[in-house]
Amino acid sequence: MLGAFKRNDALKVRMAALDALRTNVMIADPDLTIVHMNPSVIGLMREAEADLQKELPRFSVATLIGSNIDVFHKNPAHQRGMLAKLDKQHNATIRVGARVFDLLVTPLFDAGRRIGFAVEWSDARERLLNLDYAAQFTAIGRSQAVIEFTVDGVILNANDNFLRAMGYTLDEVRGRHHGMFVEAGYRNSREYTEFWERLRRGEYQAAQFKRLGKNGASVWIEGSYNPIFDHDGKISKIVKFATNVTDQVTLLTDLKTLIDENFGEVDEAIGRSNSEARSAATAADETSGNVQMVAASAEELAASIGEISQSMAKSRSASDRAFDQAAAAGESTGRLTAAAQAMNGVVGLIQDIAGQINLLALNATIEAARAGDAGKGFAVVASEVKNLANQAARATEQISQEIEGIQATSGEVVDALDAIRTAIGTVREYVTITASAVEEQSSVTRSMSANMQGASASVSTVSSSVGEISGAIEQAARAVTKTKEAAQVLVR
Structure with missing residues (x-):
């Protein structure tokens, strides 16, 4: 029991x-x-x-x-x-x-x-999370430099990536202070002390840092210092994840140096280009105005030549009419000359008749003298007939002289009309040639006016393009300035 x-x-x-x-x-x-x-x-x-x-x-x-x-x-x-x-x-x-x-x-x-x-x-969640965190940490360790510190900055551990970047072995760094990686001036500064004080307060630090490798070689890292908390919420250690960016910083430093060395020349060249672009823009504006004035003048010239062409057409018509009238006057003068020549025959006939009458009067006078007193009356008649015959002869001679004058004048008129007609023909040819030339000039002037209008539009386009080029140059200047500023920032 x-x-x-x-x-x-x-x-x-x-x-x-x-x-x-x-x-x-x-x-x-x-x-x-x-x-x-x-x-x-x-x-x-x-x-x-x-x-x-x-x-x-x-x-x-x-x-x-x-x-x-x-x-x-x-x-x-x-x-x-x-x-x-x-x-x-x-x-x-x-x-x-x-x-x-x-x-x-x-x-x-x-x-x-x-x-x-x-x-x-x-509950497997915590274990699985820890496995996941461990896998992530392992993956990070393969690609990044990792080093662990106590809250006072003493080195606990470092992976191969970190050791290769700094040129040390693990035994050479374990147990030593982080200050071995910084310059003496910074290590003894208030800034460095505050850096670790912030980490001990749980504030992580991330930036680009300059560190010293073995034998004092400069090493640039891009990384973060991360406080790690335990189950009680206290900081157990500091872990830094970093990437070696020494090559990139060196490249950026060289870039900054190159920009600093050449920026003056680039700036000066851009300044000259900008000034020349502004001058070109001004010249283009003036040229545009001049071309527009020429285009307007060409239009006025085309209009004036058009009026001249119309006047030449009218002159040609007038010269054609004058030529026709001169030709008609020549024909009338020819008929007058022919009529005057025909009157010469009449005058000759009258002279023959007057001669015969005078001869008849002489015979009558002779016969009247033979007749004695009986022929006195007949003698008087014969004398009067003779007088009439003499007067007819004188009149006929005067008519003959006038007809000769008419013939001479008619010849001069014919010659003058021939000369006028020849001159009018020449003028008509000149008017025809001039009218044709004026018509061609009018066509050329119209074409020139159209071309000048096109040139005016082209010059306006050039002026606008020069303005855009000037703006582009100014933008390039700003871009170069920003590039220089960016290079300065990156080198930090």
């Missing part, structure tokens, strides 16, 4: 000890029926209950004791088969919905007989 009591006390002690554990422990009998859960595992199950019910709608923490462990599996056959053969501890990870648990299953034996199972539960 006393032995049984002692065994019961021992069991109670064990159970009390089990319940006092912070480990999440679940006890199942050989048939996998849950017979006990310590407070820690009950707390874990209650915290996960809502998530587990999404996958296992009948799951309930209140009814777990007395339930079979199969409630955690959709297909428990595999799990049962494995546990039936289990004779040593077994690690497993199960996923139920969004939850992942790590299990340590330990078979319980008494005198070689299996009497049940002890299952230790743990």
